[in-house]
Amino acid sequence: MSIELPNRPLAGSIEDDDVILQATGLKVHFHLDEGRLKSVDGVDLLIRKGKTLGIVGESGCGKSVTSQALLRIVPKPGRVEGEILLKRGGGEAKAEVVDLAKLDGDGKEIRSVRGGEIAMIFQEPMKAFSPIHTIGNQIMEAILLHRTNDKKEAREIALETLASVGMSNPKQRLDEYPHQLSGGMRQRAMIAMALASHPKILIADEPTTALDVTVQAQVLMLINRLKEKLGTSVVFITHDLGVIAEMSDEVAVMYLGKVVEYTDVDTLFYGPRHPYTKALLHSIPSVAHRNARLESIEGSVPYPMNLPAGCGFYSRCPKAQAGACNVADIPLIKVKDNHYVRCLFAEDDKTGGGAGQ
Numbered sequence: 001m002s003i004e005l006p007n008r009p010l011a012g013s014i015e016d017d018d019v020i021l022q023a024t025g026l027k028v029h030f031h032l033d034e035g036r037l038k039s040v041d042g043v044d045l046l047i048r049k050g051k052t053l054g055i056v057g058e059s060g061c062g063k064s065v066t067s068q069a070l071l072r073i074v075p076k077p078g079r080v081e082g083e084i085l086l087k088r089g090g091g092e093a094k095a096e097v098v099d100l101a102k103l104d105g106d107g108k109e110i111r112s113v114r115g116g117e118i119a120m121i122f123q124e125p126m127k128a129f130s131p132i133h134t135i136g137n138q139i140m141e142a143i144l145l146h147r148t149n150d151k152k153e154a155r156e157i158a159l160e161t162l163a164s165v166g167m168s169n170p171k172q173r174l175d176e177y178p179h180q181l182s183g184g185m186r187q188r189a190m191i192a193m194a195l196a197s198h199p200k201i202l203i204a205d206e207p208t209t210a211l212d213v214t215v216q217a218q219v220l221m222l223i224n225r226l227k228e229k230l231g232t233s234v235v236f237i238t239h240d241l242g243v244i245a246e247m248s249d250e251v252a253v254m255y256l257g258k259v260v261e262y263t264d265v266d267t268l269f270y271g272p273r274h275p276y277t278k279a280l281l282h283s284i285p286s287v288a289h290r291n292a293r294l295e296s297i298e299g300s301v302p303y304p305m306n307l308p309a310g311c312g313f314y315s316r317c318p319k320a321q322a323g324a325c326n327v328a329d330i331p332l333i334k335v336k337d338n339h340y341v342r343c344l345f346a347e348d349d350k351t352g353g354g355a356g357q
């Protein structure tokens with residue numbers, strides 16, 4: 001497939017060696033009887049080799065639908081538009097760039113990408129497993145599909161993978177059913193299944209939200225360790241900025257279907273520019289300000305249908321100016337190298353006001 005390479009809305013593109021996926025102008029609109037629901041509305045993302053891109057924002061801002069779009073598993077009547085350029089192959093052969101947005105969502109090619117180049121883990125592992133097959137058979141199925149035709153070898157790889165995610169008694173687990181495992185162990189088994197096919201990209205959508213704090217910390221550590229060892233790129237989706245700090249190299253802050261701030265993790269915490277990012281940061285407890293009152297962001301994320309013109313954060317923003325912010329869509333503005341902000345006043349405030357202030 002020949003593809004015209006896009007311009008560079010962010011610091012880099014699929015032409016760069018370290019970029020494995022580039023989404024440009026990604027939209028997911030649900031065409032409902034009541035109107036068009038714009039869940040994702042013009043998102044640009046870069047996934048770099050061996051790095052973690054964190055996607056953060058409140059409930060309903062479009063994080064999960066963005067990840068569904070990357071795998072082309074958006075439920076009907078959702079429609080994916082824009083470009084999702086993925087490098088496939090590599091190694092001996094030259095990598096081929098494929099636009100996942102143009103593929104048939106049920107076709108052979110996207111099915112080989114799912115669980116091949118890109119794997120996904122969710123909050124609820126029961127969604128990933130069939131209750132009627134053993135853990136071993138399900139992990140082996142992924143291996144037989146993407147790595148080897150030899151059943152004996154596939155069983156050995158499944159065993160190794162289960163051991164590598166810290167599963168106790170991995171040999172016994174192979175023959176157990178998902179309901180026989182604890183929540184934390186099921187999460188590990190799902191990570192093993194996702195990694196068994198050696199994906200280039202692992203998408204983790206709130207994988208630890210349902211776990212207790214200790215198990216959560218173990219699973220996060222495990223993902224970071226495996227990322228280092230295997231060089232996997234990770235897209236980590238969460239509403240929790242503490243988790244973002246621990247996991248991410250770069251961060252996209254989403255609000256109402258759009259990326260409102262995009263930068264490296266240090267800049268996000270120590271020099272945020274978007275009023276929404278600042279509000280999010282002020283709503284988490286910090287060790288330095290343990291006694292300070294926590295601010296919550298007033299109001300809620302509007303429903304993404306029949307939205308008025310202008311900035312999506314207008315109705316909740318302390319800096320909003322009528323006649324400026326509510327007139328036309330606000331572009332993502334580059335404020336410095338690898339720091340992009342969707343706010344007309346991003347350049348005014350160079351002091352940041354983040355977690356370190």
Ligand SMILES: Nc1ncnc2c1ncn2[C@@H]1O[C@H](COP(=O)(O)OP(=O)(O)OP(=O)(O)O)[C@@H](O)[C@H]1O
Nearest residue numbers: 030037039058059060061062063064065066075304
């Ligand atoms: N299948 C669907 N049909 C119609 N609307 C949907 C569908 N899935 C999501 N939406 C809507 O799209 C918007 C974005 O949803 P999404 O699940 O991506 O948000 P999110 O940021 O992941 O939130 P959460 O953290 O609660 O999962 C929401 O307004 C949601 O109601």
